Amino acid sequence: MILTNINPKITNPMKSLKTTPFFIVILLLCNAVYCQEHVDHSSWDQILILNVTEDGMVDYDGVTTDVAVFYTYFRHLQNISPNDRWSQEEKLAYWLNVYNATAMKMILDEYPIASINNLENPWKRKAFKTQNIRYSLDDIEHSILRKFGDPRIHFLLNCGSMSSPRLWNRAYTSSNITEALEERTREFINDPQRNQINSSTVRVSEIFKWYENDFTSYNIDVIDFINQYAKVKINPNLKMKERNYITYDWSLNKNDKKTPITSNN
Numbered sequence: 001m002i003l004t005n006i007n008p009k010i011t012n013p014m015k016s017l018k019t020t021p022f023f024i025v026i027l028l029l030c031n032a033v034y035c036q037e038h039v040d041h042s043s044w045d046q047i048l049i050l051n052v053t054e055d056g057m058v059d060y061d062g063v064t065t066d067v068a069v070f071y072t073y074f075r076h077l078q079n080i081s082p083n084d085r086w087s088q089e090e091k092l093a094y095w096l097n098v099y100n101a102t103a104m105k106m107i108l109d110e111y112p113i114a115s116i117n118n119l120e121n122p123w124k125r126k127a128f129k130t131q132n133i134r135y136s137l138d139d140i141e142h143s144i145l146r147k148f149g150d151p152r153i154h155f156l157l158n159c160g161s162m163s164s165p166r167l168w169n170r171a172y173t174s175s176n177i178t179e180a181l182e183e184r185t186r187e188f189i190n191d192p193q194r195n196q197i198n199s200s201t202v203r204v205s206e207i208f209k210w211y212e213n214d215f216t217s218y219n220i221d222v223i224d225f226i227n228q229y230a231k232v233k234i235n236p237n238l239k240m241k242e243r244n245y246i247t248y249d250w251s252l253n254k255n256d257k258k259t260p261i262t263s264n265n
Contacts, residue, residue, distance in 0.1 A: 039080045039094055041171035043073040044101060048169045056158070056166025057255035058104075060111055067108060074105055081130045090174040092148055096156050097172050099140045102128045103159045106137075107252070115250045116160045151214040151225065152181040154207055155188040162249040163194060163205065189229040196246070197232045206248045209240075 047070055051062040063070060077098055082091040106119055106127050116122050126134035135144075137159065145153050158167040165188045172180060188205075189195055196203040208215060208222050215225040222240065227233045238244075 038086075038090070039077065039097075041073075041093070041097055041173055043069055043076075044097060045171035047073070048167070048171060052167050052169035053255055054169065056168070056253060058160070058167060058253055059255045060107065060252075063104070063108060064111065070101075070105070070108070074101055077101060078128065078130050087174055088148075089177045092145075092150075092153070093172040093174050093177045095140060095144050096153065096177075098128060098135075099137065099145065100158050100167065102135075102140065103137060107160050113252065115252055117250050146211075146214065149217070150181065151211065151217070152185045154211055154214065155184045156180060158253070160253055162251050162253050163246070164253065165194075165207075166191070167253065186229045189226055190231050194246070197226070197230050197234060199232070202234050202238060202244055203246050204244060206245045209245050 047063060047066055050066070051059040053059075077094075080094075082094055086094075103116065106122060106125065107113060107116060110119060113119065119125070123138045124136050126136050126139075128135045128140065141157065145157070155165040156168070156172065158164045160167075165184060168180065168184060170176070189197075194205050204226065208226070212222055215222045223234045223236055223238060227236070
């Protein structure tokens with residue numbers, strides 16, 4: 001039987017609820033809680049897009065014009081800290097952005113400078129604070145990021161130096177971090193400005209010497225790791241010596257400089 005005398009004044013109770021101030025308040029509270037627990041990297045993303053070239057060179061003068069936006073983002077990072085509800089991807093993206101933004105802030109605070117090494121004790125300086133704990137660049141890299149157990153993180157870190165892996169002109173996020181780890185690693189290893197691998201020459205970044213243990217933690221050696229990504233493969237029987245490593249160029253990755261010429265190092 002079809003009912004035809006339904007009272008037309010009766011409406012969907014859920015639709016009515018959604019128009020009440022109570023429902024709006026709940027939505028605002030939920031959004032506030034989410035924002036307090038999760039980091040928004042969009043402003044960092046815009047700073048990088050506008051001021052970092054495809055080659056990873058930085059327009060520090062340009063960043064200084066947007067320095068208020070940058071400092072707001074940096075404070076946002078300090079006001080949020082990963083918790084157990086975050087995915088591993090979200091945690092990793094957060095700490096990678098923290099490292100790169102902290103290095104940039106240290107440079108901007110005393111800009112213009114020729115190198116991050118011109119700063120007083122840059123690697124041990126407690127320049128980042130969250131949850132009342134202060135961290136240095138060394139703390140972030142060695143005590144947090146390396147403990148993720150993925151050696152590819154080394155190719156996503158940038159300390160503002162010419163020989164550092166290129167600073168990506170995008171922010172790392174939980175949605176792009178998996179692809180970024182692969183792409184940035186492949187890009188770095190095959191970058192002729194940072195590694196020379198051909199039929200007659202094998203000269204690679206000192207990163208592979210400094211963090212050798214990270215690259216050999218899966219029953220492979222450094223050459224095996226490099227060969228996973230290199231377009232030109234290195235003879236697996238090669239014994240790496242000091243001459244096979246390129247001297248690190250610590251000068252600032254400012255966009256008015258040429259990229260390092262490895263053959264001259």
